[in-house]
Amino acid sequence: MRRNKTNPPAPTEGDTALRTDATTSLVGYRLRRAQLSVFQKFLAVFDELKLRPAEFSVLVLIDDNPGRKQTEIAEVLGIKRANFVTLVHGLEERGLVERVPSLEDKRANALHLTAEGKAFLTQAQARHAQLEEETVAQLGGPAARAQLLALLDRLI
Amino acid sequence: MRRNKTNPPAPTEGDTALRTDATTSLVGYRLRRAQLSVFQKFLAVFDELKLRPAEFSVLVLIDDNPGRKQTEIAEVLGIKRANFVTLVHGLEERGLVERVPSLEDKRANALHLTAEGKAFLTQAQARHAQLEEETVAQLGGPAARAQLLALLDRLI
DNA sequence: TATTGTTATACTCTATAACTATA
DNA sequence: TATAGTTATAGAGTATAACAATA
Numbered sequence: 001m002r003r004n005k006t007n008p009p010a011p012t013e014g015d016t017a018l019r020t021d022a023t024t025s026l027v028g029y030r031l032r033r034a035q036l037s038v039f040q041k042f043l044a045v046f047d048e049l050k051l052r053p054a055e056f057s058v059l060v061l062i063d064d065n066p067g068r069k070q071t072e073i074a075e076v077l078g079i080k081r082a083n084f085v086t087l088v089h090g091l092e093e094r095g096l097v098e099r100v101p102s103l104e105d106k107r108a109n110a111l112h113l114t115a116e117g118k119a120f121l122t123q124a125q126a127r128h129a130q131l132e133e134e135t136v137a138q139l140g141g142p143a144a145r146a147q148l149l150a151l152l153d154r155l156i
Numbered sequence: 157m158r159r160n161k162t163n164p165p166a167p168t169e170g171d172t173a174l175r176t177d178a179t180t181s182l183v184g185y186r187l188r189r190a191q192l193s194v195f196q197k198f199l200a201v202f203d204e205l206k207l208r209p210a211e212f213s214v215l216v217l218i219d220d221n222p223g224r225k226q227t228e229i230a231e232v233l234g235i236k237r238a239n240f241v242t243l244v245h246g247l248e249e250r251g252l253v254e255r256v257p258s259l260e261d262k263r264a265n266a267l268h269l270t271a272e273g274k275a276f277l278t279q280a281q282a283r284h285a286q287l288e289e290e291t292v293a294q295l296g297g298p299a300a301r302a303q304l305l306a307l308l309d310r311l312i
Numbered sequence: 313t314a315t316t317g318t319t320a321t322a323c324t325c326t327a328t329a330a331c332t333a334t335a
Numbered sequence: 336t337a338t339a340g341t342t343a344t345a346g347a348g349t350a351t352a353a354c355a356a357t358a
Contacts, residue, residue, distance in 0.1 A: 019220040023213050027291050028194045034308040035187040057179050064175040107316040107357045135183050138310050148307045152190040154294050263334045263339040
């Protein structure tokens, strides 16, 4: 990872550009910037629906796994159960999610989408599908997207 | 992005695995998980040196661009100048960075690495080189790394 | 004893407004 | 007027400890 220090930044007219190659060539740095960029777009698109990335994931996950405990949903997403409480509470207050006391385990809450929650998610997923389409276009097609996902997988 | 709901999660023995495909196939989600994973490794390796990713970037950037203003370094990294103050102050207190009052512009500080800062950075970069090597190995070689960086670039 | 949901709390990161001294 | 650095502050996101109810 040695940088070439033999050629200093060539002074141009007024302001001189910075040497950023040593920083921007790092995998972690580039991953962070790309992730921030994608999330920025998500936030812009979902500002109207007042939905954050984590909330979207939770809704999708509950829709695909109705009746699961809070702990189970939280763990899959890497969210601490203590922090998950606030997140689910917000979704419940908006009438999107129901916390049904579990019959088998009186300690647990079974999570379900309400009818409104399902309708909301359908809308959200339609918007997100558009966003993913744009992302795929940015990447250069479905094959490029698949390639990216495969590479990202190896980093986990 | 329609999910297939015809085949419900097959019930196994005790606990049943969750359906996570709809969530985990999203580019943003996978980017975030991969980025977190890479940063976790960084934090583990650099815990001993008490150096955070942003601080590492700042040191590298100052080393390659000595004498630049705080605003310039901060902007390249996407850090607000207000938050950059605390970051640089920490590095200065550790004796790694010097804030030299600029001669041309009395408002500005020119940033430099101290001798200790340079020695420290050399060490840090050696460790980071190892970390990048491991990352490249994870990805499957330098070609795979180049491919990943190219794909990430298209998302910005 | 262990687990579920919860509260309280703290720490990092990030964002904005407002001030000062210079330009 | 605008900019550089700074302070104060507020909001997310994340982490841990401890508790009550239940297993």
